[in-house]
Amino acid sequence: xxxxxxxxxxxxxxxxxxxxxxxxxxxxxxxxxxxxxxxxxxxxxxxxxxxxxxxxxxxxxxxxxxxxxxxxxxxxxxxxxxxxxxxxxxxxxxxxxxxxxxxxxxxxxxxxxxxxxxxxxxxxxxxxxxxxxxxxxxxxxxxxxxxxxxxxxxxxxxxxxxxxxxxxxxxxxxxxxxxxxxxxxxxxxxxxxxxxxxxxxxxxxxxxxxxxxxxxxxxxxxxxxxxxxxxxxxxxxxxxxxxxxxxxxxxxxxxxxxxxxxxxxxxxxxxxxxxxxxxxxxxxxxxxxxxxxxxxxxxxxxxxxxxxxxxx
Numbered sequence: 001x002x003x004x005x006x007x008x009x010x011x012x013x014x015x016x017x018x019x020x021x022x023x024x025x026x027x028x029x030x031x032x033x034x035x036x037x038x039x040x041x042x043x044x045x046x047x048x049x050x051x052x053x054x055x056x057x058x059x060x061x062x063x064x065x066x067x068x069x070x071x072x073x074x075x076x077x078x079x080x081x082x083x084x085x086x087x088x089x090x091x092x093x094x095x096x097x098x099x100x101x102x103x104x105x106x107x108x109x110x111x112x113x114x115x116x117x118x119x120x121x122x123x124x125x126x127x128x129x130x131x132x133x134x135x136x137x138x139x140x141x142x143x144x145x146x147x148x149x150x151x152x153x154x155x156x157x158x159x160x161x162x163x164x165x166x167x168x169x170x171x172x173x174x175x176x177x178x179x180x181x182x183x184x185x186x187x188x189x190x191x192x193x194x195x196x197x198x199x200x201x202x203x204x205x206x207x208x209x210x211x212x213x214x215x216x217x218x219x220x221x222x223x224x225x226x227x228x229x230x231x232x233x234x235x236x237x238x239x240x241x242x243x244x245x246x247x248x249x250x251x252x253x254x255x256x257x258x259x260x261x262x263x264x265x266x267x268x269x270x271x272x273x274x275x276x277x278x279x280x281x282x283x284x285x286x287x288x289x290x291x292x293x294x295x296x297x298x299x300x301x302x303x304x305x306x307x308x309x310x311x312x
Contacts, residue, residue, distance in 0.1 A: 008087070009041055009083070009087050010051050010083075010084065010087050012040075012041050013040050013041060013047045013048055013051050014040070014048060014163055014164070014167065015167065016035055016036050016037055016039040016040065016167070017035070017036045017039060018033050018034070018035045018036070018168075018171045018172075018294070019033065019034060019036065019267075020032065020033050020034075021033070021034060021261070021265055021277070022265065023264040023265055024257070024260060024261055024264060024265060024277065024281065025281055025284060026281070026285065028285075028288065028289055029281065029284035029285050029287075029288070029289065030177065030178075030283070030284035030285075030287040030288060030289060030290070030291035030292060030293050031284070031289075031291070031292050031293070032277070032280050032281060032284050032293045032294075032295070033172070033292065033293070033294045033295075034267065034273075034276075034277070034280075034294070034295055034296065034297050035164075035167070035168065035171075035294065035295075035296050035297065036267075036297050037296050037297055037298055037299065038268075038269065038297055038299055038300035040080075041083055042076070042079040042080050042082075042083050042107065042111075043079075043299055043300035043302060043303060044076040044079065044080060044298065044299040044300070044303075045076075045161075045164065045188060045296060045298050045299065046076045046077045046079070046080035046299075047080045047083065047084075048160050048161055048163065048164055049077070049080065049151070049157045049160035049161060049187060049188070050077065050080035050081045050083070050084045050149075050160075051080075051084050051160070052156060052157070052159060052160030053149050053151075053154060053156045053157055053160055054069070054081070054084045054085070054088060054090075054149075056156045056159075057147055057149075057156070058088075062147055063090070063147040064145075064147075065089075066145060067090060067091075067145045067146060067147050068090065068091040068092070068093055068143075068145060068146045068147070069081060069085050069090050069091070069092045069093070069146075069147050069148075069149060070092075070093050070095075070137050070140045070141045070146050070147065070148040070149070071092075071093075071094055071095070071137060071148070071149045071150070071151060072094075072095040072096070072130075072133040072134050072136065072137040072151075073094060073095070073096055073133075073151070074096065074097070074099070074100045074104070074125070074184075074227050074228045075096060075100040075101060075104025075105065075107075075108065075227065075228070075303065076104065076228055076298075076299050076303070077151055078094040078096060078104070078108040078113055079104060079107045079108050079111060079113075081094070081113070081149065082094070082107075082108050082111030082112055082113040083111055085111075085112065085113075086111050086112050091112075091114070092112060092113045092114065093113070093114045093116065093140055093146075094108055094113045094114065094115050094116070095115075095116045095117075095118060095133050095136040095137045095140070096108070096115060096116070096117055096118070096133070097117055097118045097119070097120050097129055097133060098117055098119060098120055098123065099120035099123050099124060099125055099129060099227075100227055101227065101303055101304050101305075101306060101307045102306050103302065103303045103304065103305060103306060104227075104303050105117075107303070116136055116140070118132050118133050118136055121223065123225070124223035124224065124225060125213075125223065125224055125225065125226070125227065125230065125231075125232075126221075126222075126223045126232055127213075127221045127231065127232025127233055128232075130231045130232060130233075134152070137150075151185050151187070152185050152231070152235055152236055152237065153236050153237070154187075155237065157185065157187035157191075157237070158187045158190050158191045158194070158237060159191065160187065160191065161187060161188045161190075161191025161192055162191055162194070162195055164188070164191065164192055164195075165191060165192040165193075165194065165195025165196055166195055168192065168195075168196065168294060169195065169196060169199050169200075172292065172294065174199065174200065175292050176196065176200070176203055176292050176293075176294055177203065177204060177287055177291040177292050177293060178203065178204035178205070178206055178280075178283050178284075178287065178291070178292075178293045178294070179192060179193065179196055179203060179204070179205055179206065179293075179294050179295070180206040180208060180247070180276055180279050180280040180283055180293060180294070180295040181206075181207070181208060181276060181295060181296055181298075182207075182208040182209065182226070182228075182229040182230075182272045182275050182276055182298065183207045183208065183209055183216060183229060183230070183235065183238070184228050184229040184230070184231065184235070184272075185231075185235050185237055186207075186235040186237040186238040186239070187237050188296075189205070189207055189242075189243075190237060190238070190239050190242060193205040193239075193242040193243070194242065197242060204244045204245065204283070204287075205242055205243050205244050205245075206243070206244065206245045206246070206247055206279060206280075206283055207243045207245070207246045207247070208229075208246075208247050208248075208249055208275050208276055208278075208279040209229065209230050209246060209247075209248055209249075210222075210224035210226045210229065210230035210248065210249065210250070210251060210254075210275070211224075211248035211249055211250040211251075211253075212224040212230075212250065212251060213230045213232055214246075214248040215230075215232065215233055215234060216234065216238070216246050217246045217248055219248070221233060224251050225251045225255075225271070225308075226249075226251050226254050226255075226271045226272055226275055227270065227271060227272065227304075227307075228270075228272050228298070228299075229272050229275070245283070247279040247282060247283070249275040249278045249279055251271070253274075253275070253278050254271045254272065254274040254275035254278060255271050255274060255308070255309050256274070257274035257275070257277050257278045258270060258271050258273060258274030258301065258304075258309055258310075259274075259309065259310070260274075261273075261274065261277055262301060262310075267297060268300060268301035268302070269297040269298070269299065269300065269301050270298065270299045270300070270301060270303055270304050270309065271304070271309050272298050272299070273295075273296065273297045273298050273299065274309075276295040276296055276297075276298065277295060279295070280293050280294075280295040
């Protein structure tokens with residue numbers, strides 16, 4: 001019998017669906033599965049991290065009633081924090097930029113976030129932009145009665161993705177040969193990898209980064225347009241011991257794949273999800289037909305309607 005008791009919005013986070021790609025994967029490849037993280041309340045996997053980080057800070061006293069939460073973000077983390085703060089009754093101040101989609105900025109504001117915008121270089125994500133955003137957030141956090149979630153350095157965010165790793169393990173029934181995912185803060189890939197490696201040490205963990213800023217692969221930093229990933233330097237939470245391979249994907253390939261999977265797979269996602277699929281197919285081609293590869297639809301394409309990913 002279906003449970004019809006009222007549920008808090010934060011209880012709607014997680015337990016997302018998993019589907020197999022059927023048309024974009026070439027013959028002779030491993031099966032490629034995607035987990036639909038846009039099913040989370042704000043349309044992003046970041047809801048998982050935001051809820052966990054705020055809960056942990058409340059539990060240990062870093063965040064107290066009446067405090068203001070501070071963060072810098074490309075958008076999805078900001079919307080997720082705005083959801084959690086609205087549900088828990090906290091004021092939220094977000095530092096973001098015109099480099100990120102207007103839909104993300106509007107979503108944060110709609111959920112009650114107060115925005116400070118840092119100007120970008122022509123709408124590009126660069127190392128300097130990230131540094132400037134962090135500095136603006138640091139200044140805000142010096143005020144009394146604030147809690148800075150500081151996503152690039154907050155280790156709580158890693159544990160915030162443990163449940164995602166367990167869901168993947170359960171849904172695949174342990175039949176998974178590779179997990180592929182873009183790196184932004186590195187928390188989601190590290191959180192999932194930690195769980196999967198504990199269950200199956202031989203599972204292959206593949207990190208994805210923008211080819212234009214392939215710092216994890218030893219390349220130079222550079223501007224790119226894959227929102228939410230590729231900060232231009234090695235994230236403090238990055239753990240190379242958990243990663244078996246790094247795959248660079250160009251912005252153009254990521255966006256084209258996002259448009260393609262919308263048309264032929266009916267999966268409506270952002271550019272980082274497109275990059276995930278590009279890399280997952282490359283891995284699947286090498287592993288062959290008897291293997292299983294899993295990646296994430298990190299967020300909804302609704303967050304990018306007014307960007308060049310989808311705008312006609």
